[in-house]
Amino acid sequence: MSQPRLDVLAIGNAIVDVIAQADDAFLAEQGLDKGSMTLIDAGQAQRLYQAMAAGREVSGGSAANTAAGVAALGGRAGFIGQVADDQLGEVFSHDIRATGVEFDTPVIDNGVPTARCLVLVTSDAQRTMGTFLGAAQHLPAGALDPKQIEDAAILYLEGYLWDPETPRAAMEQAIGIARAAGRKVAFTLSDSFCISRHREGFLALIDGGYIDILFANEAEIRELAGEEDLDAAIAAVEGKVPVLVVTRSEKGAIGLAGGTRAEVAAEPVEKVVDTTGAGDLFAAGFLTGHAQGRGLEESLRMGAIAAAEVISHYGARPEADLKALVASRLG
Structure with missing residues (x-):
């Protein structure tokens, strides 16, 4: 097997986030x-955009945020996602x-605009x-570069993109x-x-042995396993994937690999400003550590450090020097 040119190649929705503050009454209205995340159509996106407060435009998309985090940590990252010519x-x-x-x-020019996510922060x-998926849901298998996929140590996929049939087929081909x-x-x-x-569909991937590293938060692992108890949910899934990572917000994270279990606390944050991208950056830290050959606990800590940085400001892309943060805290 040749040495990989990239540490992580991510496939996901190519989205521009519009972030604004809101209160609970506005959300209910x-x-x-x-x-949570709700898929909306073009008309709903236009109406919500007009109703929400003035916002900041920041490029986002879950897997794209993870790729950006890997690069910020000094890793070699690539991203595959569909945007329009706009x-x-x-x-x-x-x-x-x-x-x-x-x-x-390559961009597409079929009249469907680039995806945007209207993020309301309370x-x-x-x-x-x-989220209006727009052009992102039109990612075709033909947009894949097989050599780029073969050159990546880890292919990282987001569940958000599994919904539309066209990109799902592209992701299945990429897995192969x-x-x-x-x-x-x-x-x-x-x-x-x-x-x-x-x-x-997710269980078929997992049960079929197609997934090496699975990321979930507490609610997601319970939903996947059909278990209310967290430990029971983890026990139902851990034997089906070589590496399972369960994030727990302020309670830290759990990692399981090859019979080893590690738990880390959340990194301290002076003030939580916006939780957008916390899971994405946690994945970035963990995947970078894993690609570097670090152990389970140290990779979890890298994830916690990256997640703590991104929730300390608006937007889902890191602003501080993540590589320096990790070096100062882990060495």
Whole structure:
């Protein structure tokens, strides 16, 4: 097996986030479930955008945020995601490349605009998202570069992109390429909403042995396993994947690999401003540590450090020097 050129190659929704503050009353008025992600159509996106307060435009997308985090940690990262030939497409393409992430997916010009996520942040730092997938859900298998996939140590996929049929087929093809090349496949369940729609499909991937590293939060692992008790949910899943990572917000994270269990506390944060991207950056830290050959606990700690940085400010991309933060805390 050849040495990988990239540490992590992520496939996911190419989205520009519009982030604004809101209160619980506004969320209720808009029919949004606090703390969750809701898929919306173009009309809903337009109405919500007009109703919400003035916002900041920041490139996002779950797997794209993870790729940006890997690059910020000194890793070699690539991203595959679909944007349109429009202004937000240019914004996304510029921003992801500016982080040092390899991004070569051709744009499409079929009249469907680049995806955007309207992120409403309440005073308790919880984020509620209305997502219009736009061009992102049109990522075709033809946009994949098999050589790029073969050249990545870890292929990282987001559950959010599993919903539309076209990108799901592309992701399934990418999994086949990666496994044929002897590379690892990592998968994040993304949201309980995704599991409720695609639980059988996710379980088929896991039971079929296609996933090497699985990321979930507490709610997601319970939903996947069909168990209310966290320990029972973990026990139901851990034997099916070589590495299982369960994030627990302020309670830290649990990692299980090859019969070894490690737990880490959440890194201290002076003030939680916006939890958008916490899971994405945790994955970035863990995957970077894993690619570097670090142990389970140290990789979890890298994830916790990256997550703590991103929740200390608005936006889901790191602003501080993550590589220096990790060096100062882990050596």
